[in-house]
Structures are given as structure tokens and as C-alpha cells.
Amino acid sequence: MGNLLGLWQASGLYQMHVGQFVMILICLLLLFLAIRKGFEPLLLVPIGFGGILANIPGAGLALPAVENALAAGDPTVLAGLAELLGLGAWDSAKDIYNAYQSAGPAAHKLTALYAAEAGYHNGMLYNFYSVAIATGAAPLIIFMGVGAMTDFGPLLANPKTLFLGAAAQFGIFATIIGAVFLSANGIMDFSIADAAAIGIIGGADGPTAIYVSSKLAPDLLGAIAVAAYSYMALVPLIQPPIMRALTSEKERKIEMTQLRTVGRREKIFFPMLLLILVALVLPDAAPLLGMFCFGNLMRECGVVDRLSETTQHSLINITTIFLGLSVGSKLAADKFLDPKTMGILLLGIVAFGIGTAMGVLMAKLMNKFSKQKINPLIGSAGVSAVPMAARVSNKVGQEANPHNFLLMHAMGPNVAGVIGSAVAAGVMISMVTGMLQ
Amino acid sequence: MGNLLGLWQASGLYQMHVGQFVMILICLLLLFLAIRKGFEPLLLVPIGFGGILANIPGAGLALPAVENALAAGDPTVLAGLAELLGLGAWDSAKDIYNAYQSAGPAAHKLTALYAAEAGYHNGMLYNFYSVAIATGAAPLIIFMGVGAMTDFGPLLANPKTLFLGAAAQFGIFATIIGAVFLSANGIMDFSIADAAAIGIIGGADGPTAIYVSSKLAPDLLGAIAVAAYSYMALVPLIQPPIMRALTSEKERKIEMTQLRTVGRREKIFFPMLLLILVALVLPDAAPLLGMFCFGNLMRECGVVDRLSETTQHSLINITTIFLGLSVGSKLAADKFLDPKTMGILLLGIVAFGIGTAMGVLMAKLMNKFSKQKINPLIGSAGVSAVPMAARVSNKVGQEANPHNFLLMHAMGPNVAGVIGSAVAAGVMISMVTGMLQ
Amino acid sequence: MGNLLGLWQASGLYQMHVGQFVMILICLLLLFLAIRKGFEPLLLVPIGFGGILANIPGAGLALPAVENALAAGDPTVLAGLAELLGLGAWDSAKDIYNAYQSAGPAAHKLTALYAAEAGYHNGMLYNFYSVAIATGAAPLIIFMGVGAMTDFGPLLANPKTLFLGAAAQFGIFATIIGAVFLSANGIMDFSIADAAAIGIIGGADGPTAIYVSSKLAPDLLGAIAVAAYSYMALVPLIQPPIMRALTSEKERKIEMTQLRTVGRREKIFFPMLLLILVALVLPDAAPLLGMFCFGNLMRECGVVDRLSETTQHSLINITTIFLGLSVGSKLAADKFLDPKTMGILLLGIVAFGIGTAMGVLMAKLMNKFSKQKINPLIGSAGVSAVPMAARVSNKVGQEANPHNFLLMHAMGPNVAGVIGSAVAAGVMISMVTGMLQ
Amino acid sequence: MKENLWQQGLDLMLYGMGTVFVFLTLLVICTILMSTLLRRFLGEEPEPVVARVDTASAESVSPKTLAVIQAAIHAHRAKHQK
Amino acid sequence: MKENLWQQGLDLMLYGMGTVFVFLTLLVICTILMSTLLRRFLGEEPEPVVARVDTASAESVSPKTLAVIQAAIHAHRAKHQK
């Protein structure tokens, strides 16, 4: 009888909190959007699935051993953990949980050892997160893969489009101010690190967003990644109205001359040049841009095709699977179902909008000073969201002028946007770390 | 001269124990069976080779740094380790070894640091084991790959065959009772955790068996994995006599109507449904079945084919190599050459037999209550051993009736058996962990 | 204003040391050689790129958290580290650095925890190095891949060529004496471990060289790997003059009879035989030769083609990328720009020369005792440098006699050289470890 | 202790086997329900498998393979037309 | 504290956006310089892309694929000649 009761008490239905139920529904929605609507499925399928796993009641897949011990609630173990965290033995599990959250690496190590001694284990997704994201490895490897898949030809044919990629990053920084505003007015409670991590959604670049939030605001990582990928998928809905509002019919009709062909040597030298510039000017962006340039050099140099091939296929695919599941581990109810998430989603879409607008406006500004006119519609591609944003530029362009083929022209600012947000990420991590110390 | 003597004393011949010699012969036999007889070569080639490596005298490839230090026998180091393990400095290496084996994670960490300080290292296979199996990662990744390779079509076309997969799991639980019997009568010395781990051999599913025994009885893992894979390879010998004994000629001749085609949507919804059921009813099975469903969803959803492709090829192959070598590390003589291994091999084959019988009998029982008759020969496929057991059903069926094509019908219970043993694994890990605490 | 100054002080130009600048130039040279001149590009592209990353001023990508904390120079943190390392709080960062370098694993663990507590992180490349090389995993996996790519057919058709592979390893040991000579005369300051690690360059085998130096002289790993791969690329320049000088025109014209075809069974048994011999005679070579034989068995046994395929492609490519970047992390200026590097480069080329010469001379010696004459030009292939050295033998042979096809004949000593240097590596690691304890 | 082991073993068997059956029975019911609902409300899918395979193969055959095949076809045609 | 947050946010925006623009401006200058120098001193490359693709495809199609294709061609020819 005791066993039957035990089984029922061990069942998910008995243990489920409302939050977990809601999160499972949200994750099912993500899977629906990914599978039926094609919302960035390569990431959102693993993220959504990981999110469901993270919210299975009683399984603790996304929790470290210490939190699993707290959930089990054995009084002796609780007392032991409380002591290690400098609390009294009579403190509640909630207090111990809070103390654990705010403790440093040393206390984490000690309590983890104690929990292991008591027979508790890290959940599977927690382990994946520790290896893939907490070390920074997975986003960097993805970035290397993206580098190996990127053709800088259009950018090299028209380097001025880098300015469009720069301007569109204003979405990032405007969003930081937005987060500060919400916080200063007591609507939300974002720290400066939170604000910076939220801002990076405006970079419209998944691995960059995950990398930055894993460094600055790991608790918000789930919401930030979901926002970033969802809005990237929504680019065809978000951008066109803004693009049309800011341009005249005549501007949208501007035809651009065909791009010159770019030699192989230029393509080999470019990642080296970018790396050297990073080394000289901006060491803080070295991990992201370094891996990006490395991937691109493998692609272009022509002598390591087998490495480049593997980077673009097996390696990036394997990493994507574990990155996605690990991000999913941050969709646990107690972290995601927070008013902050609403703020993040709201600020994220504002960031996309502002980035789009600034890209278009910068293109119009450049047209004031340059003889060779550029179609301002390619400015919106500066937010990144490769290659979706470039396709949107092309589509809106063809609506105005069916003979207008903007796709290749828009690829320039599109990849420039990747560089731009990686630069922004480097600056922000460095500045925020400095502010916190 | 001292050096020549040293070289001779460093040679394998000088250091070899009889046990190591015997284990090397056993591993060569495994390799022979795998290569010449086709016994599950994908696993048994790495396992057999890893087993030889683990038994190379003096190399300590399968040992942690502490055991390598014990084997080296430096008195100062021994004394230091003894002190850390709470023994007196005059205790023998054997005593220290035993104390180390029964010590908890904290003592392991401390002694490992001490051994590292003294210049000893973990063996290569020990490192592989720590990363691949002790974390649970490799079996789970393999399970994800198996999910990505599984077509649930036949099961969806005839869901009742799930009952066959359920019945065949009785082999698992009957074996537990068998192990308890041996232990209660003093013939062997199995704990309840050992018994559960041995029982899982009856699940006829390699990664599940490895996962369960890594959690419940790591010392028996080598024998359990070898038994599981060997008997899976022997399914064409083990099953037919039992199948024939339990069925009449008439029953074996039953022809089954062709399966209906199963739509893509059903195939997408099924892994989700299974996952939700696991979440609601059986959180303990979440790691295994979660990864299985994730793999299957990637396969069926149609929007992440590149991830599914990699999961089915590079990722599962890489994982298989390291899983196999890691299992091999548990074939070290002192662990494998134990009376328990004989018990495990004996109980394992009993488990296969009982599982087969129960599957067939369940099919006969279902025929009593259902108008649409099923050929009881497909019941034996419920043990798993995908796809061998289904092929055996087909072959025995064709012997009785050459027009009988049971293969697709047998695939239903076959994959049901995988789900069934994963469920059993979840229940057992949870219950046994509860019993031990 | 303070922020602008901060940004300038954070820039690479402000922080760059001359050494880092020089190292970046050297790495650019390596990339040039790899890309334009085809110098072992699969390794030298990642190594060169990793080297640039390691020398980006202020980024600390190749440094552990403790060294990053030292570089930051916060007085409180310095005092804390000094105390943990047994120094006074007033010791300089330089003193603390030196104490850290010479401290053992326990002190490293403690200080790492302290640095993490203070908010410092390991650099990306440092993490790659820890996982890929410090554990020994990456070179061993590469060796497994090389095994899976090696055809022992030519060696089996003419086993005597193993002697050529043995003789060419004299380059290794002569170089050790060279290093001892430089050290004994005060020209350099090499320990016996350094000397052994430098000697292994003469093995002309990249993963073996990296494996040995990671065990015996991690600080020299960068220079040793660069030397090994560069000289392997230079084999077509280094070897021919030596080969011509030591052979007469008549000897170079010797035609060799076509090799007999080697059956599949012999190819399956050979890796097993080699493994058994290693187990009985030379346990110290077990990791390297074990993985090599495992790869080769997977290739030849014919029943695990999918594992062999993955080993030869995805797995070895992924490992190569991280191995290369990790080696690059050892090209940090303070380790590479050392008089020792000059010594290593000098000794390395001597090692190649002596190995070449001994291979040729051994072939001539064998001709004195054997009826079936061998062309001494294939002796030079005994240094390894697969398949470059075998091609050089063929080319020099055809210069003397256009009807002379030595390629397949030279493949025998070529792969024998791989086995020979792995044996030498095993002996040296074991002996040197014994000498140091 | 020995009785304890028997007790534990029997517990494992009863509750374990019970859970397996209950879970798979639930799964049978839910699966039939799911299939019925899907087929009733969303209609039949005409030959979904074939459509799927086509997409997949078109997608995952690399341009290089296609190029080689085309080259082979051309080469063959050229030879053939001689 | 709140003023502090405003201050930090504005700092981030100004110096962050500034760095992005300065860095990308530098990159534009250096890229144009690089392209000019490369084209002036090393000359134009005639159709480098095409050449590249050929090498790549020839390199990475496995002998097995080629064998299968040849087999297919042979089979086809055999059938065709009947």
C-alpha cells in the first residue's frame, strides 16, 4: 500500500506545479511554431523539447545535484547544506535555495560535493548546460560554423555596407536604455548586466545572444534566446512595415549596379584582416570574432576543405543539438515565468524595430553623401538575422520594382550585422564586467 | 644492469596476472564472435578491444590515478592515501584499496588530488568511462540516435502490439527474483541494486542495460553489457525453440492483414504524446524516454533533417566508439573474473527466455479476447533486440507458412519492447534508489 | 573621459608587448606557409590561427583564470593568491606567477577556485587545451584515426622493412644526446624531460610528438609541434641530399620485385598481433599503439564500416581542429620566444637528418646479409612523415631509374616508422617519469 | 536481511511490472485516441511517405553529388553518341 | 543607485555604439585598402570561383560514389543496348 501511494506521489500529475504545466504548454507552442510555421526550427525544436524536459515534475533534469537535494527535502541533508552555506540548520529549504543561488563558485563546489555524498546527482540537462554553455564552448563553436558558412564576397564588393551593419546595432543600445528606463521607474527590476544581455537580442544573432547572456545574466538566458530566435523568425512580419514607413516609393525603386566579382585572395585576406583589427583594437571581442574568422579562413583558404566541411556539417549540427537542449534547460518554470520575461519579450521586439529603422535611415544618410546611390531597403538587413533579413529586403524591393534584385546587395549589410553585434557583445561584456567588479 | 632489470620488470610478461591473461583470451573470443560470427559487431568490437586494453598489465589504462598509485606501491604515497581514507599508515595496499572502493565522492576527490600531486594519472579508458558512462551521457545519446532511427509506423498502425512489448518485460522482473533467489540461498551475493541491474539484461536493449547498471551496479557493468549484447546476437538461436514450443502449427500459420499506412502527422504527434505521458505519469523514465522521443521527433518533424542526419550517423557512431571502449574498461580481470559473472550470464539467458515466452503467451491471450487474430510468433519480438527479434518472428513464421510476411507486424512489438524496457528501467532506478537511501 | 581612456587602455595596441607582436608575425608566416606553400595545412592552419588568438594582448585566451587574475593585478586578489601559494602578501605579481607555475595540482585547484570566486575565467584556448591535450585525448583520437587510415598491406608483404622503421628512430635518441650536450655545455638549459620531448621531433609523427611533449614538457609543446609539422612539410627538401650522399648511383637503381597481395585475414590479424605484443612486452606504449591498432582493426575487420568511416572523417576532423587550436595556445610569446625554441628548431632538423641517414644505412646493411636486395632509398621513409617520405623515396628513385616504382615499397618502412616512434615514445615517457620521481 | 531482500525483490517485480503495464495501456489508449482524432478532424493524408522521401532526398543530396552525376551522364551521352 | 543605473546605461550606449562605429569604420578603410593593394600588386584573378568549385567537387566526391555512378552508367548502357 505504501508503495502504491509512493508511486502515485512519484507521478508527474501529483507533483506538478501550475508553472510547470504552463511552461509545457508554452514549449508545445514553440514546437508548433517551429514545425508547422518554420520558426527557426534548427534551434527551436531542441529548445522547445529541452524546455518540456526541464519542466517534467520530479525529474529534476535541469537542476544541479544541490537543488535536487533541496527538492527531495531530507532534513539531515538540508541541515548539512544550510551549514555549508552559512545558515542555521533551522532555515527553510527556500532560504537555503536563495543562499545557494547567491553563493560563489567555492560554496557551489562544496555543496555539490556534499550533495553527491548524499546520493544526489546533477540532472542531464544541467550537465549539458555546464559543458555546452557555461564554458562558452557551444556558442563559440556555432560561431565558427557560421564563419565557415559565410561568404564575404558581397561585403568585399561593397565595403561601405559595413556602415549599415553598424547603424543597425543601435537597436542593441537603445534597448539597454529601455531596460534601464523600466528599471528606474520600478516597472521591472533589471540590473545593468540584465539590461546589456537583453539589449543583445537586438543583434538578431542567436549564438551571440546566448554567449552574452550566459556571461552576464544566465537566469534570463532562456527568455533571451527564445525572444532572439522567435523574432528572427518573425523578421518577415516585423521589418516590412518599418521599411515602407521610412522610405519613399522612389527610394524603394532604386536599382543597384551588379557587384564586382571578388577574388579568392581577397576572401582569404579578409578574415585575417578582421582578426588583426580585433587583436589591435578590440581584444574583448576576440573569442566570438576569432572563432568566426577561423571558420571563414578554413572555408576560403582552400587547403583544409575537409575541416571546413566537418565544421559546416557534423560539428555544427552536434553542437546545435546540445546548445538547444541546454537553452531549453533554462525554460524551467521558476526562471521563465517571471514578469521579467514579459519585459524581455517587449524590449526584444523594440530592439528589432529600432535596429531595422536605424539601418534604413543610415542608408538614406549615406545616399546624401555618396554619388553611387544605395537602395535604403538593404539597410534593414544590417540587423543580421542571416539570411532572412536579406531576403526581406529583396522581397520588399521587388514589390516596388520587379526588376530589382537586392538579395546579393543585402547580403553585405547582413553579414556586416553579424560582425557588428559581435563587436557590441565584446564591448558590453568587457564594460559590464568592469562595472560589476 | 639495474635498467635492464627495470625494463624486464616493466614488461607485461613479468607483471601479468593469470586473471589478466584469461581476460585477454575472453576478449579475443568476443572479437572473434563479433568479426567472424557477426555478433553485434558495432558494440562488441570496441568492447572487446577495450577489454584487452584494460587488462594490459602495468599500463593501468582502466584505473583511476589513486589505483595507479596503489599499484605503484610507493610507501610514502600509500601512507598518505591511507591517512586520507581514515586508515593507519601501516595498513596494506589491499586495505587501502578496499577503503577507497567503499569511500564516497568527497574522499575520492581528496585522494585523487593527492595522487595527482604525487604524479599519478587516470588511465585513458578510465577517463573515457568517466565522461561517457559515469555521467550517463553516452547511453542517452545512443538512445537519442536509436530514436532517430526508429519508425513508429508499424506500432501506430496496430497500437495493441504495445501489450506484447509490455508482457515481454516480465523477463526483467522474473530475473530479479532469480537473482534474489541465488542471493537468499547463499549461492551468489547480489544486493537488490545488483539484482535490478542484472534483470535489465532481459530488456534486450544495450544502451538501457548500460545506463541502468552504471547507476545501480557499476562494478557489474562489464558483465551485464557483454551478456546483453551477446544474447541479443544469439536471439536467432535462443528464441525459435521457445516460440515453437509454445505455439501450435495452426497458430504459427495465422496470416495477418496488411498494416494501414500511417500519416506523417501521427508520426509527429506520437513522440510528443509519449513524452507528455512520461512527464505526467513516470518522471523517472524521463532521461531515457525523453532522449528517445527527441531523436524520433527530429526524424519525423521534417524541418531539422540535418540534425536528424547527424544524430543517426556521426554522433551515434562517435558515441558508440567511446561507449564501447568505456564498457571495455569494466572488463578488467578483478571485476569480471568473479563468480557473479557466471550468475549474470546464467540469469541473463533465463531473462531472454522468459521474456520471449511471455511475449508469445500474451499474444495468445490477446487472441482469446480479440476478433482480429494476431500471429503469436510476433509476441517474441516484444523483448526488443531490434531488429533481430522481428526478423526471427518473420523467419519462424515463414517456416510454417511461406506466404506469411510477419516482419512489419513484428516491428510493432519490437519497438514497443524498447519503450517497455525504458519504462522498467525508470521504475527500477527510482525504486532501488529509494530502497538504498 | 575616464571611459575613453579606459577604452584606449583596453585596446590591443596599448597593451601589446613586443613579444606578442613578433609572435603574431610568426603565426602569420605559419599561415602563409600552410596556405600558399601547402605545409601540412590541416594542422598548421589551426595552429597558426590559434597562435594569433593566444597572442591577442589583454584577451588572455590562452591563460588560466589565475594568470588572468595576475594580469589584471587587483591588489586584494594578488594578496589572496600569494597567501594560497605560500608567499607573503607583498610579493610581486611576477613572484606569484613563478610560484604558481611551479606549484602542484592541489595548489592549482585552490588558486583556480579563488580566482573564479574573484570573477576571473579561463581563456577559451586554455579550456580547449585542458580538454583536448592535457588529458591526452586528442592526440590519441588522432592516432586512432591514423590507424583507421593506414593500410598495412605493403608492410605485411615485406615485414623486414620494419627494421628500416626501427633504424630511423635513431634520430630521436641522437637528438636527446644533442640536447644533453647543449645543456651540459651551458648553451641551453634543457632537463632530461625536455631532451626526450625534443628528441621525439625526430619521430616525424605529429600526434606522437604532441602526446609526448604534453606529458614531459608542456611548456615546449608549441615549439616542438611547430618544428615537427614544419619539418614534415620540408621532408622533400631535407631528405634527398642525404639520400643521394649516402647511396651510389647503382644502389639507387635497384629495382624491387612487385609486392605479393596480402589477404584480408592477415590484415585483420596484424593489429591484434601488434596489440598483444605491446601488452606482453611494452605496456608503456599501450595508449598510443592501442588506439592505433583499434583504428586499424575497425578499418580492416569489415563489420564496423560505419564506425571506421566516422573515425576517418568527422571524428578526426573535429579532433584536428581543437588539437590545432590547443597547440596554438602554446605559442604565447612568453613561452615560445625563448632561446630554447631556437635550440628545439636546430635539434629538430638534426633529428630528421640523422633519422633519414640511419634508415638509408640500415637498408644498405640489410643488403649485405640478404639475397633479395632492397633499394636503400626506401630506408629514408622509415622516419614516418606519412606519406610524404614515401613519395620522396619514389621520386628520388625515379630520378635514377625512371622504371623504378618505389612508392608501395616505401610505404612499408613508412608505417613501420609510425610504430617505431610510438614504441620510442612509450619507452621514453616511462623511463623519464621514473627518473623524475 | 534475507527476508528483506525477498521483500524488496517482490516489491520491485510487482510495482515494476504493474507500472509497465499501466503505462503501456495508457499509451495504447492515448495512441488510438490520437490517431482517431487526427484522422477525423484533419482528414487523411494522401501518400505522405512518398512526398516526404522526395523532399528529403532532394534536400540532402549535395550539389556536388548532383554535379558529378550530371557530369557522368554527359560523359556517357558523349561516348554513346559517337 | 537608480541614477547610477542610468549613468551606466548611458555609458554603455555611448561607448558601445561609438566602438561599433569606430571599429567598423576602421574595417571599411582597411578592407578598401586591402582590396586595392591586392588588385594592384597581385593582379586580377581570372574566374577564381569556378576553378575553386571544380577542385572542391573533384576532391570530395568519394571513390565509392564514383564507383556507384560508373556502375549505374554501365547498367544503363547495358540495358539500353539490348
Place this chain on the structure above:
Amino acid sequence: MKENLWQQGLDLMLYGMGTVFVFLTLLVICTILMSTLLRRFLGEEPEPVVARVDTASAESVSPKTLAVIQAAIHAHRAKHQK
């Protein structure tokens, strides 16, 4: 200390080179023995390599590749027959 280094170096050379030679000599002997025994007791293998390649290629060419090739052949035949 310096004499010690010389001693260590010479030791390494003598015992190291010795081991390499002894080991490879053993390997030569065992290999010849193995080949002889295999060929005597198990007989010659007729053209084992060719057989091997066939199996391998048949095994590892994916159904998709085959499908594409067949499609190509069909397409070619269709064109050709016009």
C-alpha cells in the same frame, strides 16, 4: 648534476633504441610466423580486396544517392529516347 644528465641521456638512448629494435624484431618474427600460419592452414584468399571494396561500396552508398542516380539515369534515358 651535469654528469647525471649525461648519464640519463645515455641511458635513454641505449635502452630506448634497444627496446625499439627488440620490439620491432619480435614484430618481424611474429608477423612472418602469422602470415605463414594463416596461409598454410587457412589457404589463400582469392582476390580478397576486390570483394571487400564491392561490399563496402554497396553498403555505404545511401539509398538517397542511389535514388538520385536512378532518377538521373531515367531522366537521361527519357531525353535520349526522344
